[in-house]
Structure formats: structure tokens, C-alpha cells
Amino acid sequence: MPSHDDRSRGDFCAPAPEGARLALVFVLLALVACFNVFHRLGDAPIASWDEARHGVSAVEMLERGDYLVSTYNGEPDYYNDKPPLAFYHAVAGFKIFGKTPLGLRFFSALSFILTAAGVFLFARKYRGTAFALLASGIFITSIRLISRHGARTGDADAVFVFLYSLALFFCLAEGKSFVRYRAAAFVAGLAFLCKSFHAATLGVSLTLLFLLEHRISTRSLLQGLGCLACSALPVGIWIFFRMQNDGTAFFEQMIFNDVLDRFATVLEGHNGSVIYYLIKILQNFPVWLGGLALVIGVVLRLGRPLSREKLREAFRVCDPVARRMLLATAVPFAMLTLSATKADWYFYPTYPVLSVLLAGAGFCFARRLLSLRPKALPLLYVLVAVCFLAQEAVVLRNNRKLENERDMSQDIIREAAKRNPGEPLYLFAESKRGGWRQCLVLAAKLHEREILLLPGGKMSFDDFSGGEKLLIYDETPPPALPESLEGGVGFFSARGSSGKTFRNSVGMEFALIPAGSGMDARKAGDGGRSSIGEFWMGKYEVTQEQWTAVMGNNPSRFKGSRRPVENVSLGDAREFIRRLNEREKTGKYRLPADMEWEYAARAGTDTDYFFGAVPALSARTLADLALTEKAPLAVGLKRRKEIYEWILRGPYKELDDYAWFDMNAGGMTHPVGEKKPNPFGLYDIYGNVWEWAHNPDGRRRIFRGGSWHFSAQECRSSSRFYDHLDIRHGNIGFRLAFSPE
Numbered sequence: 001m002p003s004h005d006d007r008s009r010g011d012f013c014a015p016a017p018e019g020a021r022l023a024l025v026f027v028l029l030a031l032v033a034c035f036n037v038f039h040r041l042g043d044a045p046i047a048s049w050d051e052a053r054h055g056v057s058a059v060e061m062l063e064r065g066d067y068l069v070s071t072y073n074g075e076p077d078y079y080n081d082k083p084p085l086a087f088y089h090a091v092a093g094f095k096i097f098g099k100t101p102l103g104l105r106f107f108s109a110l111s112f113i114l115t116a117a118g119v120f121l122f123a124r125k126y127r128g129t130a131f132a133l134l135a136s137g138i139f140i141t142s143i144r145l146i147s148r149h150g151a152r153t154g155d156a157d158a159v160f161v162f163l164y165s166l167a168l169f170f171c172l173a174e175g176k177s178f179v180r181y182r183a184a185a186f187v188a189g190l191a192f193l194c195k196s197f198h199a200a201t202l203g204v205s206l207t208l209l210f211l212l213e214h215r216i217s218t219r220s221l222l223q224g225l226g227c228l229a230c231s232a233l234p235v236g237i238w239i240f241f242r243m244q245n246d247g248t249a250f251f252e253q254m255i256f257n258d259v260l261d262r263f264a265t266v267l268e269g270h271n272g273s274v275i276y277y278l279i280k281i282l283q284n285f286p287v288w289l290g291g292l293a294l295v296i297g298v299v300l301r302l303g304r305p306l307s308r309e310k311l312r313e314a315f316r317v318c319d320p321v322a323r324r325m326l327l328a329t330a331v332p333f334a335m336l337t338l339s340a341t342k343a344d345w346y347f348y349p350t351y352p353v354l355s356v357l358l359a360g361a362g363f364c365f366a367r368r369l370l371s372l373r374p375k376a377l378p379l380l381y382v383l384v385a386v387c388f389l390a391q392e393a394v395v396l397r398n399n400r401k402l403e404n405e406r407d408m409s410q411d412i413i414r415e416a417a418k419r420n421p422g423e424p425l426y427l428f429a430e431s432k433r434g435g436w437r438q439c440l441v442l443a444a445k446l447h448e449r450e451i452l453l454l455p456g457g458k459m460s461f462d463d464f465s466g467g468e469k470l471l472i473y474d475e476t477p478p479p480a481l482p483e484s485l486e487g488g489v490g491f492f493s494a495r496g497s498s499g500k501t502f503r504n505s506v507g508m509e510f511a512l513i514p515a516g517s518g519m520d521a522r523k524a525g526d527g528g529r530s531s532i533g534e535f536w537m538g539k540y541e542v543t544q545e546q547w548t549a550v551m552g553n554n555p556s557r558f559k560g561s562r563r564p565v566e567n568v569s570l571g572d573a574r575e576f577i578r579r580l581n582e583r584e585k586t587g588k589y590r591l592p593a594d595m596e597w598e599y600a601a602r603a604g605t606d607t608d609y610f611f612g613a614v615p616a617l618s619a620r621t622l623a624d625l626a627l628t629e630k631a632p633l634a635v636g637l638k639r640r641k642e643i644y645e646w647i648l649r650g651p652y653k654e655l656d657d658y659a660w661f662d663m664n665a666g667g668m669t670h671p672v673g674e675k676k677p678n679p680f681g682l683y684d685i686y687g688n689v690w691e692w693a694h695n696p697d698g699r700r701r702i703f704r705g706g707s708w709h710f711s712a713q714e715c716r717s718s719s720r721f722y723d724h725l726d727i728r729h730g731n732i733g734f735r736l737a738f739s740p741e
Contacts, residue, residue, distance in 0.1 A: 022129050026120075029133060033116050033140040036395055037109035037151040042102030045407035045439065050155035052438035053080045055104045058090035059445045064633060067091070068238075069245050073441065074629040074636045076246060078667070081254040083238060085193035086156035093154075099446040104154035111162040112151035116140050118162070119352050122169045123359065126321060134384065135359035141391040142351050144284045147398040149345035156194050157345050163191040164202050164349035168328050171209045172321060178223045181210055185231035192235055197258040198346065201332035203231070208331065209324055256557070262341040265555045265567055266728050272342040277333055280344040284351065287394070288358055291387040295365045295380075302372045322360055325353050409474045410443045416470050417447040424450040426469040426623075428461040432722070435711050437474065452626035455711055456617060463616040466623060501539065501681070504584055506546050510536040510738050511681040513600050532599045536738035537592060540672040540683050541565075541691060542576070550579050557730035562671035564689045564733040569726050570701055573692050573734045580736075591694040592737035594720070597704050601686070601717045603679040608716045609686070610678045611658065615651045652712060659687030659715050665708035669730075686715040689733035693720075707731035 046052050057070040057077060061084075068084055070077045089107035097103035119139045124132035144150065149157045170184035184206055192199040210227070214220040242250060261267060272279075282289060329350045336346050366380050409429070416425055427444060429436055436453050444451040454460060461471040500512035515534045541564035548554050548561075555567045568576075573591060580589050592600065603610045617625075621643065628640040644663045648656040652663065658678070660670050665687070673683045687710075690703040702722060706715035709731040713719070 019129075022133060025133050026129075029136055029140060032392065033113055033136075036140060036146055036392075036399065037112050039399070040403045041105050041109055041152060042100055044101070044152065044402040045405055045410050046101060046104070046442050047153060048437045048439035050080070050149065050157075051104070051153045052442045053077075054082075054087055054155045055090055055442040056438065056445060058087040058094060058104070059099060059442070061087055061091050062094055063630075066633065068241055069633070071633060074631070074633065074640070076250070076633075078250065078253045081250060081257055082156065082196055083193040085159075085190060086195065089156070089159050090154055099448075101154070101446070104442075104446075105152060108154060108158040109151050111158040112146070115158075115162045115165055115352055118165055118169055119355055122173060123356050125173060126356070127360070127363065131359055131363055134362060135356045137384075137388050138285065138288050138358050139352055139355035141288075141388065141395055142284055142355075143286075143391070143394050143398060144280065144344055145348050145351055146395055147402055149343075150348065152399070152402065157348055160191060160195045160198065161349050161352070163187055163194060164199070165352035167191065167202055167206065168353060171206060172324060172328075177213060178226070181206070181223070181227045182230045185227040186233070189231040189234040192231075193238055196254055200259075201335050202349070204335065205328045205331045208327060212324065212327070261557060261567075263339045265340050266569065266726065267341045267567075268727055268729060270341045270343045271726055274337055276342045277337060277344075277347045280347055281354065283344075285354075285358065285391070287387045287391040291383055292358065292362055292365070294383070295362065295369060299365050299368045299372070302369070322357065325357055328353055329357070407439065409437075409440055409472050412470070412472055413440065413443045413451065414447075417449045417451060420468060421449045423467055424452055426452050426454055426464060426466055426626075427472060428454050428457055428464070428469065429472045429474045430457040430461075431474040435714070440472075440474065450630075452623070452629075454622040454626055455713070456622065457713055459616050459713075460622060464619045464622065466619045502536070506549050506580065506583070508542070508546055508736065509539040510736075511539050512740075513537050513596075513680055516599060516604065530595060532596060533740070535592075535596060535740055537596075537600045537680070537682060538735035538737070539677070539681055541689060541733050541735045543672055547576065550576055550583060555728070556669075558669045560669075560671060562673075563669045564672055564684070566669060566689050566730050566733040567728045568692075568733060569728045570692050571726065572728070577736065588739040590737050590739065591692055591734060594693045594695050594702050594704070596737060597691065597693045598717055600680055600682060601678065601705065603682075605717075608718070609655065609658075610717060611654050614655055614712055617647065617651060621647065655686070655712055655715065658685075659706065659712075660684070660708050661687040661706055661715050662709060662711050667708070669708055689731055690721060692732070692734040701727075703732055703734075 046055065053072060056072055057080070060071045060074065061067050064071070067088070070080070070082065070084060070087055072080065089111070090104050093103035093106040094100075095103075097106060116136055116139055120132045120136040122132075123135040126132075142150075145158075145161070146152060149155060150161070151158050167184040167187040170180045170187065173180060188199060188202050188206060191202055206227075210220075210224060214223070239251070332347065332350055336342065339346075362384075369376055369380070413427065416427075419425075429440065431437070435455065441453060444453050454464070458471060461469060501509055503509050513532075513535055516532050543562055544554050544556050544559065544565045545561040547556075547565040547568075554565070555572070556563065556565050557567050577589050577591070581587050601610065605612075607613055625640065625643055628636040628643070630636070631639060648664055655661070656664055657676050659675060669688055672688070675684060675687075677683045678685050685705060687706050688708060690707045691705050693702045693704050695702045702720050704720050706712075706719055714721075
């Protein structure tokens with residue numbers, strides 16, 4: 001291990017300033033780091049994805065006093081299947097600061113500060129105080145790690161980065177080797193309890209570092225087993241107690257989602273090329289990398305004529321510790337690049353070590369520059385200051401943008417909570433998504449006043465006669481049409497099925513949809529009557545058996561040959577169509593157009609559903625449903641199941657005959673054709689999975705019809721959902737259309 005004294009490391013270090021100046025720089029960096037993460041920490045709106053979902057689970061842990069099973073809206077959360085340590089930082093924040101955005105985010109910010117302290121202490125042991133200050137300065141101006149899934153958000157990424165980097169620093173630091181590795185292994189176990197199999201890259205890195213440092217022998221193998229035991233201890237304790245609750249169900253979902261699904265398929269549109277993470281490094285350290293490139297360019301320019309030996313000398317790795325740090329960075333880079341699902345926060349745990357490596361490269365080339373131009377030292381100090389200030393300016397700009405953002409629905413909930421604090425507040429949301437965004441669920445839970453989020457939107461709001469109520473138009477303007485969702489289409493004529501069908505070589509069955517006419521509400525001002533010519537429509541959603549026959553793989557989350565294929569993007573569906581057309585020697589297979597899909601779903605009707613309307617749930621039923629979220633978990637689940645069964649026998653009986661949706665699907669897809677068909681002979685046109693449709697104007701990607709994961713409102717004939725073409729999810733599939741001869 002190198003000496004701690006800068007002066008004895010003149011082979012790669014620039015001269016260091018005096019101790020008093022270093023102390024002043026340390027204080028300034030500490031103040032900047034705290035300002036970057038704590039200033040107006042609670043002002044930004046709650047993000048609707050991981051931050052909100054983690055926050056809801058943390059609040060419910062507090063309310064139930066159960067710190068082992070994570071729940072969302074009172075039900076065990078198998079979607080965000082993370083171990084409990086992912087939520088403890090938010091639980092602790094709520095206990096100290098109350099149920100506020102500050103409490104949600106405080107320990108994420110503190111974890112960032114602790115990680116910066118770890119960078120400083122490790123770098124100081126490695127190459128001295130001046131070097132540690134440079135490495136810390138690079139880290140505390142990490143643009144993306146601060147603002148996105150990091151220090152200023154309430155999800156678990158900042159805590160995970162701290163645990164991940166702490167384990168690596170244990171391995172790279174001085175001291176008794178086996179003791180260090182046992183400590184690192186134990187921290188790696190805690191990292192697993194924070195982010196599940198995201199910690200796999202850490203396990204591989206620690207294993208390779210251990211093998212590099214120790215020759216294979218009986219003693220090293222025994223010590224390795226001891227390290228494995230240290231890592232398995234906290235994980236094993238959690239697994240034992242968690243299995244007492246729901247057996248292996250949670251672990252099966254965790255393995256499927258965090259390993260098989262993320263590695264093999266692109267989830268939620270998170271994809272990228274082989275240089276994806278290189279681009280993210282450039283986006284996180286743009287100014288520092290630019291400054292380093294400038295110094296390297298000057299050194300190469302002044303060092304002419306260049307020779308192979310000089311180039312090798314210029315770019316050589318300085319010492320074994322640096323090589324091991326490069327290995328600890330290369331392992332997650334390779335593993336994450338091979339994964340189909342890519343997200344920049346997956347690579348965040350490498351940023352502390354990358355900061356030290358960038359500082360090391362800067363010191364190395366600074367020494368070479370000073371050997372060529374001894375009077376360049378003041379210019380180097382100026383360059384470091386300029387890089388730090390420029391990088392910090394980007395951080396502050398991003399923070400200011402987040403702090404000044406507003407979410408009108410969250411603001412309304414916050415203001416409404418202040419009125420009549422002794423009475424419950426009943427909230428309804430009318431939204432393009434058909435239900436409550438996760439951030440609004442958390443916004444409702446962060447108040448002492450009882451706020452009950454009720455389903456049904458405007459229809460249920462109008463029929464509700466309970467206490468104080470509030471309707472929020474979330475992500476959609478107030479209705480100007482009979483149907484509140486944007487783009488309602490009413491079709492007339494052609495009520496009966498033609499009775500004509502055909503079957504192709506893959507086993508896909510199609511029904512002939514007769515011609516008809518209708519009114520597109522989006523063009524109503526122009527007398528927007530439209531004619532629909534006859535076409536063939538798939539009687540069933542494309543099944544996994546049919547997909548496998550054409551594509552040779554099965555990306556679906558819920559396996560079953562007769563279940564609909566899901567977890568496919570719009571591009572995946574188009575590739576399936578291309579191959580099917582080649583196989584069938586035709587060019588007529590396609591996705592149904594948006595208007596064709598709705599025309600086929602309505603089957604000649606102009607009501608919400610082709611069989612009529614679904615009655616609004618009574619105020620008593622809505623209130624009973626809301627109260628199940630406040631009950632103890634087992635009691636609440638049992639009571640909610642009873643209410644669902646009553647609703648499916650009563651108000652939703654007809655919809656239950658035709659569709660799989662949130663109340664009857666049991667959290668999964670079902671084999672196609674188990675429900676009744678619509679009058680055109682189409683099965684599962686409502687529910688089961690959303691179906692991709694072709695949008696002729698091309699501005700937004702559309703899928704139609706609701707799914708097992710969504711409410712009855714989203715199963716309406718007019719219901720449509722917009723998202724980007726790369727999204728893949730376990731509730732998105734498709735059915736095909738076939739152009740007539």
C-alpha cells in the first residue's frame with residue numbers, strides 16, 4: 001500500500017498546499033456538500049415512481065408496526081419486491097421529522113454525506129490529504145447522483161451507494177486482510193437487504209478482489225467461507241422470518257423480477273446501447289473529464305516527439321490499488337451492460353471509486369506537466385477551481401429546477417388536508433391512467449388527517465353522499481364531452497357479428513368485423529363522422545404459444561402457453577408482425593388502428609361498455625374499501641376480498657363475465673378465451689392485458705382496453721393509455737388485425 005505522505009509520492013503527485021489551506025478547503029467542501037443535498041430538501045414534489053412507492057411502504061410499516069413485510073395500499077408488495085432495509089431509512093426519517101417529504105429524504109441525503117466522508121478517508125490513506133480533497137470535490141459534484149434517484153430522493157439508491165462503496169473501501173484499505181474482507185462481506189449482505197440482486201455486482205467484485213489478493217490455499221478457502229458466512233448471516237435471518245409470512249412467494253417474484261426479467265428483457269423502457277454507461281459517466285462528470293482531457297492534451301503536446309515507450313509510460317496504471325479499483329469498476333460495467341434493462345442509477349455505486357480514479361489520473365498527469373513546466377502549478381490550481389465551480393453550477397441549476405417544480409394534484413391534497421382536521425376527507429381522481437398515481441397515494445398518507453382515496457373518478461364522486469369530498473382532475477382536463485377521458489369515440493350500426501372466421505398456420509383465429517360508421521369525438525367540431533370498412537380482427541390476444549412459434553422466445557412475466565404474451569414493446573410487436581407476414585407469405589397482418597380497435601370493442605354500441613354501463617359503487621361500499629387500507633394487514637386483506645366478491649356478484653357482475661381486471665384477476669394474466677366474447681366474437685377485448693394499437697398521427701403510442709392490473713374504469717371501450725414505444729410491462733400485450741382481400 002502506498003505511503004500517506006504526499007512528498008514521498010512525487011512519482012505521481014503534485015506538490016500539496018500547506019496544512020492550513022487544506023483545512024480551509026476541507027471546510028468549504030463540507031459546506032458545499034451539505035448545501036447540495038440538504039438545501040430545500042423537502043420542497044420538490046414527490047416523484048411518482050420509486051420514491052413514492054418506497055414512501056408508501058415506509059408509512060404503512062409505521063402504521064402497522066410490521067418492519068418485515070413491505071406493503072402497498074395494505075397488500076404485500078410483489079411489484080416493488082425489495083427487502084425491508086430499502087424502507088428503513090424512510091421509516092427513521094418519518095419518526096424523527098414526521099410524515100413529510102423532508103423525513104422521506106433526510107437519510108438519503110445523509111447517506112450521500114457519509115459516502116463523501118468515506119471517499120475522503122479512503123483517498124487520504126491512499127495518497128494524502130490534498131489528493132483526498134480533490135477526490136471528494138469530484139464526488140460531491142456528481143450531477144446525476146444528487147438529483148436523480150440519489151441524495152435528494154426518498155428511494156433506496158443513496159443508501160445502497162453508501163453500503164456498496166463502504167464494502168469496496170474495506171477491501172481496498174490497509175489492515176488485516178481477512179478482517180477487512182469479513183467486514184466487507186457483512187456490509188455486502190446489508191447492501192443485498194437494501195436493493196436485492198442489484199448487489200450481485202458487488203459480490204462478484206469482492207470475490208475477484210479476494211482471489212487477486214490471496215493465493216488459493218486451504219487457509220484462504222476457509223477464510224473465504226468465513227466471509228461468505230458473514231455475508232449470508234443478515235440475509236439468512238431475514239429470509240427465515242420472511243418465509244414465516246408467505247413462504248417462497250416473495251422470493252420467487254424477487255428472483256424473477258430482479259434477475260431473470262431485468263437481465264433478459266427491457267423493463268419499463270429502460271434500454272440502451274453497449275456504451276450506455278459510458279455516456280452516463282460523461283453526463284455525471286462532464287467538466288472534470290473535460291479538465292482531465294485538457295491536461296492530458298497539454299502533456300502529450302509538450303512531451304513531443306512521442307514514442308511508444310512514452311505513451312506506455314503516460315497511460316500506465318500507477319499501482320496495484322489503482323488496478324484493483326479499475327477492476328471494481330469494470331465488473332459492474334460489464335455485468336450491467338450485458339443486462340437488457342439499463343438505468344443510470346444502477347451504475348451509481350461505482351461513482352465513489354470513479355471519483356478516486358479520476359483524482360488519481362489528474363494527479364498523475366499534473367506531475368508530468370510540472371516536470372515539463374514547473375511554473376504551471378498556479379494554472380493547475382485555477383483549472384481545478386474552474387472545473388469545481390462549473391460542475392457545481394450544473395448541480396445547483398438541477399437542484400433549483402427540482403425545488404421549483406410543482407404538482408398541482410399534490411398541492412391540492414396538501415391544502416385540503418389543512419381543512420377540518422377532525423373529519424375524514426374523501427378524494428376522487430379523474431385521470432388518464434384511471435387511478436391514483438403513486439405520488440398522490442403517498443401525498444395522501446403524509447398527513448395526520450385521515451384522507452381516503454376512493455376509486456371511480458367523477459362518476460363515483462357525483463354519487464357519493466358522505467362527508468367532505470374532493471374531485472381532482474389529475475393529468476386530464478375537466479370533461480367537455482359525455483365521456484371524460486380524452487378521445488372518446490361513439491360508433492353506430494353494424495351491431496351483429498358477421499360469423500365469418502379464419503385460422504392461420506400458427507393457430508391464430510380471426511373474426512370478420514363488418515363495416516360501419518361512427519363519430520370521432522376528437523373531430524366532433526368538424527362533423528367528424530367516420531366510416532370503417534370491414535377488416536379481420538384477432539378473436540384472442542396473441543398467446544405465448546403463438547409468439548414462441550414465430551419468435552423462438554418467450555418474454556412474458558406470467559408463463560403459460562394459452563396466456564397472452566406480455567412484456568413486449570411496440571417494436572417487439574412490429575417485429576412479430578414482420579416475421580409472421582414472412583412466414584405466411586403475405587403483408588396483411590398488422591396492428592389494428594386506434595379507431596378500428598374501439599369500433600371492434602364497441603360492437604355497434606355507444607355506451608361505456610358494449611353491454612351497457614357499470615353502476616357506480618355506493619358511498620358505503622367505497623368507504624368500506626378505503627377502510628380496509630387502514631386495518632391490520634390480514635384483517636384488511638380478508639375484508640377487501642369479501643367486498644370484491646360482493647361487488648363482482650352485484651354491480652360488476654356483467655363486467656366480471658367479460659373481463660379480467662384488478663378485482664378478479666388475482667394479480668396476474670389468465671388464459672385467453674375464459675371469459676365471454678363481445679357481440680363481434682372477440683374475447684378479452686376488455687382487461688387481461690393492454691393491447692398495442694396503431695396511432696395514425698404517430699405523435700403518441702397507444703394501448704387499449706385495460707388489464708389485470710387496472711380498475712373497471714380502465715376497461716371501458718373509450719379507455720386508452722399513452723406511453724413511449726419502448727415500454728415493456730407484464731400487463732401490455734397485443735392482438736392482430738388482418739387487412740381484407
